[in-house]
Amino acid sequence: MYIIEIDNLSHRFEDGTLGLDSISLQIREGAFVVVAGPNGSGKTTLIRHLNGLLLPTTGSIKLAGVSVQHDLLRARRLVGMMFQDADSQIVGETVSEDVAFGPENLQLDRNQINKRVKQALIAVGLTDFADQSSHLLSGGEKRRLAIAGILAMEPKVIAFDEPFASLDYPGVKQVLKQILVLHRSGHTILVVTHDLEKVIAHADRLIIMQKGHIVRDGVPAEIVNAVETFGVRAPCASLLGMEVRSWLH
Numbered sequence: 337m338y339i340i341e342i343d344n345l346s347h348r349f350e351d352g353t354l355g356l357d358s359i360s361l362q363i364r365e366g367a368f369v370v371v372a373g374p375n376g377s378g379k380t381t382l383i384r385h386l387n388g389l390l391l392p393t394t395g396s397i398k399l400a401g402v403s404v405q406h407d408l409l410r411a412r413r414l415v416g417m418m419f420q421d422a423d424s425q426i427v428g429e430t431v432s433e434d435v436a437f438g439p440e441n442l443q444l445d446r447n448q449i450n451k452r453v454k455q456a457l458i459a460v461g462l463t464d465f466a467d468q469s470s471h472l473l474s475g476g477e478k479r480r481l482a483i484a485g486i487l488a489m490e491p492k493v494i495a496f497d498e499p500f501a502s503l504d505y506p507g508v509k510q511v512l513k514q515i516l517v518l519h520r521s522g523h524t525i526l527v528v529t530h531d532l533e534k535v536i537a538h539a540d541r542l543i544i545m546q547k548g549h550i551v552r553d554g555v556p557a558e559i560v561n562a563v564e565t566f567g568v569r570a571p572c573a574s575l576l577g578m579e580v581r582s583w584l585h
Contacts, residue, residue, distance in 0.1 A: 339400050341397070346393050358395070365492070369539065369543060370535055371527070372530060375530065378547070378549075379528040387408075388408040400414065414493060416487070416489055422475070435452075437485065438485055439453070452488040460483050498529055499527060536556050
């Protein structure tokens with residue numbers, strides 16, 4: 337079953353710049369997709385259409401068979417988005433208050449909100465930080481808090497925009513481990529990145545974008561050696577003819 341269906345999607349910004357040009361693709365439920373490309377290739381513009389943060393100039397997007405434009409609230413429940421700047425998603429004074437923000441906006445009853453907050457904090461390993469100030473967390477912890485806030489909304493798809501940006505090695509491992517746990521639990525995962533090194537070993541599909549177009553789409557092992565042609569740095573192991581392995585090993 338396709339959970340995401342994109343048909344002939346184009347997006348032109350107000351200044352006239354064409355951000356996406358006739359994009360068509362389908363993503364199966366439960367997939368782990370990496371979307372790579374240089375800065376300005378359209379990666380972030382593409383995923384921001386999935387929950388209606390941006391709307392198409394032409395074309396359409398369906399989530400589980402329903403148009404995003406026809407039901408924006410449904411789209412934002414189905415697709416959780418983690419932005420590159422985790423601080424921009426932190427709105428609560430404490431960790432638990434931040435995770436509760438989304439469910440509160442859904443106008444759930446307090447018992448259900450508390451249940452979702454507890455489950456989300458357990459899932460990301462932040463239970464012991466529940467009463468701590470959100471802004472005192474480390475970079476990796478803030479990314480995990482952002483993930484908890486997304487989980488509390490119970491989405492089926494989670495899109496990560498440069499989830500490892502500015503993180504040190506321990507932070508990268510924390511966030512990568514969490515992404516893999518989410519995938520194993522049945523979520524459809526999209527990771528937008530210009531750096532394949534950290535995540536490509538876990539993906540079942542690699543999409544390369546350039547200048548608003550999809551220029552390659554397939555099994556990572558079959559196309560990873562061609563990525564530098566399109567301005568994406570290849571994983572070091574692939575350049576040496578070695579198998580690309582997980583950062584968690």
